[in-house]
Amino acid sequence: MDSFVDGHGYxxxxxxxxxxxxxLAAMRADLDEWGRAGSCPVRYGDLVEEGRALFAGIVGVPSDRVATGSQTSAMTAVVAAALPDGAEVVVADGDFSSIVFPFLAQAHRGVRVRSVPLDALARSITPDTDLVAWSAVQSATGTVVDSGAVVAAARAVGARTLCDLTQAAGILPLSVAGFAVADVDVSVTHAYKWLCAPRGVAFATVSEAAQDWLRPVQAGWYAGADVWSSCYGPEMRLADDARRFDVSPAxxxxxxxxxxxxxVASLNVRSAWRHATGLADRLADRLGTARQTQAVTTLPDPTGSRLAALTAxxxxxxxxxxRLRLAFHHWNDESDVDAVAEVLGR
Structure with missing residues (x-):
């Protein structure tokens, strides 16, 4: 907790x-360097490579399977653009729009999006399904999906897989969801939530098989085999690994x-999960509600009155x-449980 700014009540x-x-120190130092006209693109490039390797270690894939970007929707759009005309995509009802809208935007060429209840996601995959897209942890509810069952069902019929890890990476041990990132064709993750990075840094993992059917439709100079020799056209020689899907970094x-x-890489994610879910379950006990054993616990709040009371x-x-969403992370402790219980208990 001491590594973070004061997060009590957050x-x-x-x-x-x-x-x-x-x-904060790293960002302030960078601003000071910029103010002294000392910024260096090569140094930023070194940071991107270090970040790529760190993320690869966190999610358990080789670093040459990781692409970098700035938004999950843009990465998902690369997957959507690679689907054949008339493809069927299965998604979960109410999933986050960044992994739904890019497929809906392909309707002009016959791509069909079939939305099904979350608890029926795995069994809704059929031989007609080209791809299934889902979030490992649902944004609105914090529900941890049985991703292993989804991956197995997709493999059984030859469907491709896209998993959003934005609400999972940094807090959820993926074994809890029954799968490994290497099991899916593509994953996308924005790092500004549980990984606690500034907004504007996102990652995709791309399996070797997926690299063969994806098209690098966002390719620019940063996707080149040699970044600094790829600044001008018309010749294009892209990286031969997942870097071909990189976009120029912010x-x-x-x-x-x-x-x-x-x-994050220095921490034990299982301990983080036990800490977060333990606090959430303690709050459920205080409120007399059912334990959800999730890092994000939710309560009905159709009028927003509960959220307004907490804000006040x-x-x-x-x-x-x-629904009211309450997320517990490294900086929270039992005092946060007590504070929320006092407000909601009124």
């Missing part, structure tokens, strides 16, 4: 994480992101889809 890691002191975000990823008490939470 229960919104599912909206945006908080920085460590190291992250430089100022990377010093803070690398500091954040270094910190100086507690930061969030509301989605008619």
């Amino acid at each position: 229960l919104a890691a599912c909206t945006a994480g908080l920085p460590t002191h190291g992250t 430089w100022q975000a990377w010093p803070g992101a690398v500091a954040a990823l270094r910190h 008490a100086g507690i930061t939470a969030s509301g989605r889809a008619g």
Whole structure:
């Protein structure tokens, strides 16, 4: 907890994480360097490569399977563009729009999106399904999906897989969800939530098989085999690994992101999960509600009155889809449980 800024009363890691002191120091140093006209693109490139390797270690894939970007929707759009005309995509009802909208935007060429209940996702995959896309942890509810069952069902019929790890990476041991990142064709992750990086740094993992059917439709100079020899056309020679799907980095975000990823890589994710779910379950016990054993616990709040009461008490939470969301992360402790229980118990 001491590594982070004071996060007491902040229960919104599912909206945006908080920085460590190291992250803030790295970003301030970078701004000072920029102010002295000392910024160096090559140094930023070194940070991108360090960040790529750190993220690869966190999610358990080789670094040459990781592409870097700035938004999950843009990465998902690369997958959507690679589907054949008339393809069927299966998604879960109410999943986050960044892994739904890019497929809906392909309707002009006959791509069909079939939305099914979350608890029926795996059994809704059929031989007609070309791809299934889902979030390992649902944004609106914090529900941990049985991703292993989804992957197995997709493999059984030859369907491709896309998993969003934005609400999972940095907090959820993937064994809890029954799968490994290497099991899916593509994963996408924005690092500004549970990984506590500045907004503007995102990652995709691309399997060797997926690299053969994806098209690098966003390719620019940063996707080149040699970045600094790829600044001008018309000749194009892309990287032969997942870097061919890189986009030019938002430089100022990377010093803070690398500091954040270094910190996450030093932690035990199982301990983090036990800490977060333990606090959430303690709150459920205090409120007399059912334990959800999730890092994000939710309560009905159709009018927003519960969220408003917490806000008035100086507690930061969030509301989605008619529910109050309370996210517990490294900086929270039992005092946060007591504070929320006192407000909601009124």
